[in-house]
Amino acid sequence: MTFLTAAAPPFFKNGYLVWCEETREAVLIDPGDEVEQLLSAAGTQRLAVKAILLTHAHLDHVTGVGPAKKALDVPVWLHRDDLFLYDGAVEQGRMFGLAVRQPPPIDSFYEPGVPFRFGRQIVDILHTPGHCPGGVCLAIGPAGGTARELFVGDTLFAGSIGRTDLPGGEFDTLIRSIREILFAFPDDTVVHSGHGPDTTIGVERRTNPFLNG
Ligand SMILES: [Zn+2]
Ligand SMILES: [Zn+2]
Numbered sequence: 001m002t003f004l005t006a007a008a009p010p011f012f013k014n015g016y017l018v019w020c021e022e023t024r025e026a027v028l029i030d031p032g033d034e035v036e037q038l039l040s041a042a043g044t045q046r047l048a049v050k051a052i053l054l055t056h057a058h059l060d061h062v063t064g065v066g067p068a069k070k071a072l073d074v075p076v077w078l079h080r081d082d083l084f085l086y087d088g089a090v091e092q093g094r095m096f097g098l099a100v101r102q103p104p105p106i107d108s109f110y111e112p113g114v115p116f117r118f119g120r121q122i123v124d125i126l127h128t129p130g131h132c133p134g135g136v137c138l139a140i141g142p143a144g145g146t147a148r149e150l151f152v153g154d155t156l157f158a159g160s161i162g163r164t165d166l167p168g169g170e171f172d173t174l175i176r177s178i179r180e181i182l183f184a185f186p187d188d189t190v191v192h193s194g195h196g197p198d199t200t201i202g203v204e205r206r207t208n209p210f211l212n213g
Contacts, residue, residue, distance in 0.1 A: 001121050001140055001149065004041050005192070008034035011060035013194055016151060018140060019047050020119025027118050028052045028068055029138065029151050030194065035064025039071050050118045052076045055153025055194065056135040057086035059093055065103040075107035077116070079127060082134025110136060117143065124148065126181050128155045130174020131162030137182060149190045156182060156191060158199035161210045178211060
């Protein structure tokens with residue numbers, strides 16, 4: 001599995017293009033204002049993007065869904081519990097003083113325990129509510145193996161956690177999601193966050209101030 005990330009103003013949210021080297025099949029995760037960079041990389045790398053996978057439906061993670069859907073014509077996936085946020089994208093924009101277009105409809109909802117596949121890679125969908133009700137983390141790795149890298153959206157950051165003061169956010173629920181679901185992964189598991197640098201499960205387990213002491 002190989003990936004590329006990009007971020008753009010005003011939110012500097014990380015969007016990801018993740019692909020299987022053998023088959024060149026790919027997924028696009030959380031396309032936002034950096035979407036043109038990700039689409040252009042998909043072209044340069046000659047990738048067949050199979051889906052647009054959303055970790056959650058806050059505005060910064062969905063502003064690129066429209067252009068991505070138009071360019072790729074592939075299904076958009078979301079957890080059902082975040083549909084109210086997705087349907088409220090224009091209203092979310094208004095809260096930030098931004099005029100945004102409503103993104104195209106969701107095509108598929110994640111089903112608990114049903115992984116997504118692209119090429120020889122598997123995507124386990126982990127429901128990790130707390131930052132928002134339908135937040136998921138995507139655990140991606142080779143089919144037939146247990147190694148995974150985590151694309152966690154705004155659930156966990158290097159040295160921090162997602163905010164819980166937005167509609168549907170719950171602090172205790174978020175802490176439980178991280179402890180019970182993410183911390184079940186081995187220490188060397190790489191974590192790709194929705195904002196800021198990569199980290200690992202081990203580093204956050206030992207040093208994240210929200211999860212220690
Ligand atoms: Zn968010
Ligand atoms: Zn975000």
